[in-house]
Amino acid sequence: MATMAQAIRMALHYGEENLGVTDIFGEDVGPPLGGVFTCTQGLKTAYNSPLDERGIIGCALGLALAGQRPVCEIQFGDYIFNTIDLLKIVGNSHWASIGQFEIPLVCMTIVGAGIHGSIYHSHSFESIASHIPGWKIVLPSTPIDAYGMMISAIKDPNPVMFLYPKALIRVKGTELIPGEPEDEKELHRMIDAPTGPTLYHIMEARKSWKPEWPKGLTDYQVPFGKAKIVQEGSDITIVTYARHVFMAKEAADKLKQTEGISAEIIDLRTLYPWDRETVMNSVRKTGRVLILNEDTPVTNFGEHIYREIVDTCFYELVAKPRVLAGADVPGVGLHPNLEFASIPQVQDIEKAILAICSEKP
Amino acid sequence: MDKALKLKILDLMITSRCMEERLIKMSKSADGFFWLGGPGEEAFNIPLGLLARPGQGLDYDYFHFHYRNGATMLAMGMDPKDEIRQMNNRATDPFSGGRNFCNHYARYEWNVVPVTSTIQTQWLVAPGTARAQKRHGGDGITIVTCGDAGTAEGDFHIGLNWATQPGHESPVLFIITNNQYGISTPYEQVHGTRTLASMGAGYGMEYGEVDGTDVEASYAKLQEVMAYVRKERKPFLLEAHVTRLYGHSSSSGANRVPEGSEQDPIETWLKKLIKQKLITREAYEEKFKAEVQRMNQLLAEVKQEPEPTGDSIYQHIFKEV
Secondary structure, eight states: OOBHHHHHHHHHHHHHHHSOOOEEEETTOSTTTSOTTSTTTTOTTEEEOOSOHHHHHHHHHHHHHTTOOEEEEESOGGGOGGGHHHHHHHHHHHHHTTTOSOOOOEEEEEEOSOSOOOTTSOOOOHHHHTTSTTOEEEOOOSHHHHHHHHHHHHHOSSOEEEEEEGGGTTOBOSSOOTTOOSOHHHHHHHHSOOOOSSHHHHHHHHSSOOOOOOTTOOOOOOOTTOOEEEEOOSSEEEEEOTHHHHHHHHHHHHHHHHHOOOEEEEEOOEEETOOHHHHHHHHHHHSOEEEEOOSOSTTOHHHHHHHHHHHHHGGGOSSOOEEEOOOSSSSOOSSHHHHHHHSOOHHHHHHHHHHHHTOOO | OOHHHHHHHHHHHHHHHHHHHHHHHHHTSTTOSOOOOOTTOHHHHHHHHHHSOOOSSTTSOEEEOOTTOHHHHHHHTOOHHHHHHHHTTOTTOTTTTTOSOTTOOOBGGGTBOOOOSSSSTHHHHHHHHHHHHHHHOSSOOEEEEEETGGGGSHHHHHHHHHHTSTTOOOOEEEEEEEOSEETTEEHHHHOOOSOSGGGGGGGTOEEEEEETTOHHHHHHHHHHHHHHHHHHOOOEEEEEEOOOTTOSSGGGTOOOOOTTTSOOHHHHHHHHHHHTTSOOHHHHHHHHHHHHHHHHHHHHHHTTSOOOOGGGGGTTSSOOO
16 A cells, blocks of 8 residues: 555646646755655656745745646645745635635645654644645645545645644555555555665666656545544544544553443544634544643633533533644754653543543433 | 827826825825825826836836836826725725735736835846747737835845846846935935946946926937846946925825925926927916816715725735636
């Protein structure tokens, strides 16, 4: 099965062949590297930009204003912060011009902790992104969703912030993407660029390399604003996304066995616009809810969900809802003890579930 | 430059000045809020608008203006009533529907991309439209303007760097209108560079300066550099020295600077045309008076037009899929 990096790469290939993608660019995005996470290897419209995040967002906006279809990358979410004013301009250009200009722009950036990335390679960005109106924001957790959401992002005439989780970029999927070869070794042979011990070796090895794209790729889409119920349950709803979908599953599996708790896990997938209907239906059913993510806790996106749940389902709740988020600290420390103390771990999730489920109405 | 063109430029200068002075009055009454604009830049901005090629799509020029290009828009064919609509924040404001300040244009059918109040960010966006034009072919160019103060932003350099990236050299005409001040801060106090234009040298691009208070010099220089950018598909950095006759904006009072403190390019041009016997001062004053009347009339008409409704704020957040 494809990894998320391969899934994104195949979606971008489909985009440039069939959906009018004109420019895929960013730092180290073009040859020889094809992205520090390999998401843009072998793509015909991929090229390297100067090491300049402001220039990347600005140029992408210009291309979009001129009717092109750019997909730009900020190499790490940690490095997008110096573009916030530009993200505001991207988000307001359609509105400020009373609908005259369309902004079909995709900005992809990798977020979150989980690879011992320390202070500057572990940031989350979704809460801040959600404060910049005019963008659709997605954060897939699986390769097939990453493929389908990238296709949806490319087809959308609006700016889309395509966040993807660092910790899951190399995790293989469990569902075959339409058109993906069944044999993952075959996929590797077809679309992964040859590698080498140094940049010089890589450049040499890739001089004559061309990817062999799977023939049957499709415009398989995951529509924006549709959450996925990862598992159904009756005792508690867990609203989460990205890496914490899997951590929630691990915690829920354990508590199913030890405590008999039946948890319903919702992978939001799209953070703006988010799927209120699926979340509220689940909360109405279970009466208990844990909102879970790894961003810092103050003005956390989960707090917004919390407020909406309280506003909408207050009288149907049987226990106080909880938000379990990252620690209120300026960064994620390098030592595993520091990282684990900063990011909700499986044991923390178990504790939160138990606390909510042990409350008596 | 033939007689007809000379007089046309004078007419546009009058229209532009009368429009801006009407906007300033509106900003000091109940008819408008904040004003900022470009009185003092007409001798440069009008030739710019006359020589540019507005239209929709990659075959035409793209415009990334800062907030002092009203005269350029008039020279491109804008109805001054539209700018009065924006100042009066009417629903009929064709640029922003009452959402944005005056001189904040956005006009899809002319490739005028939305003007932002943020300083210098337009220099980041311009290389994007120019890349699209380069790929498309033809001779459409991207024109981007800024003031002297904004060149202190890193974005100034980013724009020049992207427009000269090897393999991506793009047809951008970068224009600095240097009025010697950033709000209250004199240029000399915060810039060590001898000229701003010469910053182009470090990027290996062509650059030059022009007296932006001189109509003929501006027209000739713009003709020359536009021809270069259109043909060579490479950027050019042009610094035009201009004046600022009503200060920075409402924030500095929007009052006329003392007589003789800064050159008025309209007066300079008028004297030249009087000397060439193309017009008399009396005829000019008649024209000016009539234009003041016309602007008053336009405002009276605009005030009858609908205001934006509160619930319209939710329109155009996203393009419907």
